[in-house]
Amino acid sequence: MDLENLCQALPKLELHAHLNGSLSMDTLKKLYKMQNPNSKSSEDTLMSIKNFSSLGECFKVFNIAHSLTTTPEAVFHSTYDTVKEFKEDNVIYLELRSTPRAIEGKMTKQEYVEAIIKAFEICKTDFPSILLKLLISINRKQGYKAAQDNIELAINFFKKYPQYIVGLDLSGDPMTGSTFLELLRKARLAGLKIAAHCAEIYQMLSHLSHVPNETETIDILKFKPDRLGHCTCIHPTLQGSSKLFNLLLDSKIPVELCLTSNIQCKTVSTYESHQFKYLFEAGHPICLGTDDKGVFHTSLSHEYKIASSTFGLKQEQLLKLCLSSVEYTFATLEEKQALLYEIEKFSKECNITY
Numbered sequence: 001m002d003l004e005n006l007c008q009a010l011p012k013l014e015l016h017a018h019l020n021g022s023l024s025m026d027t028l029k030k031l032y033k034m035q036n037p038n039s040k041s042s043e044d045t046l047m048s049i050k051n052f053s054s055l056g057e058c059f060k061v062f063n064i065a066h067s068l069t070t071t072p073e074a075v076f077h078s079t080y081d082t083v084k085e086f087k088e089d090n091v092i093y094l095e096l097r098s099t100p101r102a103i104e105g106k107m108t109k110q111e112y113v114e115a116i117i118k119a120f121e122i123c124k125t126d127f128p129s130i131l132l133k134l135l136i137s138i139n140r141k142q143g144y145k146a147a148q149d150n151i152e153l154a155i156n157f158f159k160k161y162p163q164y165i166v167g168l169d170l171s172g173d174p175m176t177g178s179t180f181l182e183l184l185r186k187a188r189l190a191g192l193k194i195a196a197h198c199a200e201i202y203q204m205l206s207h208l209s210h211v212p213n214e215t216e217t218i219d220i221l222k223f224k225p226d227r228l229g230h231c232t233c234i235h236p237t238l239q240g241s242s243k244l245f246n247l248l249l250d251s252k253i254p255v256e257l258c259l260t261s262n263i264q265c266k267t268v269s270t271y272e273s274h275q276f277k278y279l280f281e282a283g284h285p286i287c288l289g290t291d292d293k294g295v296f297h298t299s300l301s302h303e304y305k306i307a308s309s310t311f312g313l314k315q316e317q318l319l320k321l322c323l324s325s326v327e328y329t330f331a332t333l334e335e336k337q338a339l340l341y342e343i344e345k346f347s348k349e350c351n352i353t354y
């Protein structure tokens with residue numbers, strides 16, 4: 001089996017995917033038609049976005065996705081289609097994450113989450129080969145009150161649907177202080193797992209010193225989330241420091257790495273210089289994710305292929321990446337065993353020893 005086919009066929013686990021950024025062009029078109037049933041020039045705006053390599057165009061897609069997911073029905077279809085696409089990419093476990101949104105007169109945050117769960121319920125029957133979980137996101141940019149609301153919402157939904165709602169994701173501008181971590185403690189006490197974006201971007205304002213970012217990163221590491229996202233600006237060659245990198249290695253917290261996302265957002269200049277290299281070489285727990293497959297025009301298979309061709313990973317190492325990802329999921333022990341069984345079955349069928 002050649003590399004491309006192997007990466008496609010591997011039973012993969014996606015642990016870092018934002019719902020809105022994952023919407024494909026087909027889904028966006030469908031949502032546009034739902035929202036504008038009588039529009040003649042329906043696809044003009046969407047079709048004009050062809051050059052996904054430009055960051056400006058990427059953010060246009062984010063904005064369009066937001067403007068098209070303003071009703072529970074649209075959120076339902078977004079979720080259903082996204083699950084279907086991950087399933088078609090042979091993803092056997094998907095942890096989606098999303099910030100609940102309220103749109104006045106159209107949708108409450110509660111209805112937003114309910115729409116995702118409703119889609120999960122239907123997908124469970126339609127696509128039984130993929131196990132689904134949801135992380136409720138807290139976007140630091142939206143402030144303390146929104147974070148408080150989302151945590152309360154997550155705890156309530158966790159009580160009602162523990163099979164789907166498994167944790168919280170801390171995302172957004174990392175410069176806004178550590179007060180959010182105090183809120184996350186409450187969620188952790190309630191039994192929710194925590195995934196936190198960490199050191200994703202370097203200082204956007206060049207006149208600022210390293211200090212705020214480093215303080216934030218240290219605060220997050222000390223909090224010991226169950227998983228970390230990106231951890232880009234931690235290694236000394238990526239505007240971090242030896243101190244930070246050693247702290248990360250000592251923490252042994254699994255890191256979700258999204259190669260294409262970091263390249264397209266220009267937080268890392270080349271695939272070769274991506275933090276994957278340093279974490280992989282150090283034997284640190286890592287897993288691959290797409291971040292926003294729609295926005296960055298990628299798939300999890302494609303991310304595996306890039307990791308393999310850039311860092312020379314052999315087929316047994318790719319299989320091991322899938323296997324070790326199982327351990328980092330927020331699934332139950334029983335579910336993890338079932339996932340391991342699937343990957344081991346694949347390795348036997350393809351005669352890949354590891």
Ligand SMILES: [Zn+2]
Pocket residue numbers: 016018171197229291
């Ligand atoms: Zn992310």
